[in-house]
Amino acid sequence: MSPIGRIFIVLNLILSAAFVGWGLNALDHTGKYKEELAATKKAHTEEVAKKDAEVAKLGGEVNAVTEQQRQMREERDTKATEADRLKTQLDELKRAHDGLSANLTKIQATLGDYNNSIAQLSQQKDAAIERAHEAERARDGAVQEKDAAVLAQSNAEEATNSAQQQIGDLQGQSQSLEEQVSTLEARIAQIVATTGVDLSKIMPAPKIDAYVLNVDRGLKLVILNKGKKDNVREGYTFDVYRGSQYKGQVRIQDVQDGMSSGLIVNEKNAIATGDQATTTL
Structure with a gap:
C-alpha cells in the first residue's frame, strides 16, 4: 500500500473517530435536549392547560359579564321605557295639575260668587222679611181701609141712588126746557120769516x-x-x-x-x- 493510501486510511480513521466522538457527544447532548425538551414540553403543556383553564375561566367570566351586560341593557331599556312612561305620565299629571289649578281657580271664583250671592240672598231675605212685616202692617191698614171703603161705598151707593134720582128729575126738566126752547126758536124763526125783523136788533x-x-x-x-x-x-x-x-x-x-x-x-x-x-x- 502506498503512503498516500495509508495517509488517507489514517485520516479516515481519525475522521471516523472524531465523528464517532462528535456523534457520541451529540447523542449525549441530544438526550439532554430531549429531557429538557420533554421538561419544557411538560411545563408548556402545564402552562397551556393553566392558560386554557384561565381562558375558560375568563371565558366564563366574559360570558357572565356578557350576560350581565345583556341583563343591564335589558334593565336599561326597561328603565328607559319606564322613564318614558313616567315622563309621559308626569306630563299628563302636569297638564292635569294645570287643569286642576284652572278648575280650582274657577271653583274659588265660583265660591266667591256663591258667597256674594249668599250674602246678597241673605240681605234680600232680611229685606223680604222686612217687606213681609211691612206688608202685614199694610194688610192690617188695608183691612181697616177696606172696612172704611165698604162703609164709604155704602154711603156712596146711597148718594148715587139719590143723585141718579135727581139726575132723572133734571133730565126730565132739561128735556122739557129743550122742547120749550125748540118751540120758541120755531116761533122766532116764523116771526123772522114773516116780518123780516133783524133778530140781532131785538136779541143780541x-x-x-x-x-x-x-x-x-x-x-x-x-x-x-x-x-x-x-x-x-x-x-x-x-x-x-x-x-x-x-x-x-x-x-x-x-x-x-x-x-x-x-x-x-x-x-x-x-x-x-x-x-x-x-x-x-
Missing part, C-alpha cells in the same frame, strides 16, 4: 166767528162754515170782512149742523170765498 147774538165757504152771485147767497153746533140761529146777522176791508152783511136764512147760509143784505165790496165773518164786529 153771541160772538161767532166764521169763514165764507162759497158765494152764489145769482141768488146772493153766502155759505158759512158754522151751524147749529156753533149756536148759529136763523135771523143772525154776520158782518163780512177781509183784513181791514169791510165787505158787507149777511142775514142767516137756513142753519144746518156744521154750516149755514144767508142772504146778502148789504155789500160794499164784493164778498168772496175765504172772507171772514163775525156776529160782533
Whole structure:
C-alpha cells in the first residue's frame, strides 16, 4: 500500500473517530435536549392547560359579564321605557295639575260668587222679611181701609141712588126746557120769516166767528162754515170782512149742523170765498 493510501486510511480513521466522538457527544447532548425538551414540553403543556383553564375561566367570566351586560341593557331599556312612561305620565299629571289649578281657580271664583250671592240672598231675605212685616202692617191698614171703603161705598151707593134720582128729575126738566126752547126758536124763526125783523136788533147774538165757504152771485147767497153746533140761529146777522176791508152783511136764512147760509143784505165790496165773518164786529 502506498503512503498516500495509508495517509488517507489514517485520516479516515481519525475522521471516523472524531465523528464517532462528535456523534457520541451529540447523542449525549441530544438526550439532554430531549429531557429538557420533554421538561419544557411538560411545563408548556402545564402552562397551556393553566392558560386554557384561565381562558375558560375568563371565558366564563366574559360570558357572565356578557350576560350581565345583556341583563343591564335589558334593565336599561326597561328603565328607559319606564322613564318614558313616567315622563309621559308626569306630563299628563302636569297638564292635569294645570287643569286642576284652572278648575280650582274657577271653583274659588265660583265660591266667591256663591258667597256674594249668599250674602246678597241673605240681605234680600232680611229685606223680604222686612217687606213681609211691612206688608202685614199694610194688610192690617188695608183691612181697616177696606172696612172704611165698604162703609164709604155704602154711603156712596146711597148718594148715587139719590143723585141718579135727581139726575132723572133734571133730565126730565132739561128735556122739557129743550122742547120749550125748540118751540120758541120755531116761533122766532116764523116771526123772522114773516116780518123780516133783524133778530140781532131785538136779541143780541153771541160772538161767532166764521169763514165764507162759497158765494152764489145769482141768488146772493153766502155759505158759512158754522151751524147749529156753533149756536148759529136763523135771523143772525154776520158782518163780512177781509183784513181791514169791510165787505158787507149777511142775514142767516137756513142753519144746518156744521154750516149755514144767508142772504146778502148789504155789500160794499164784493164778498168772496175765504172772507171772514163775525156776529160782533
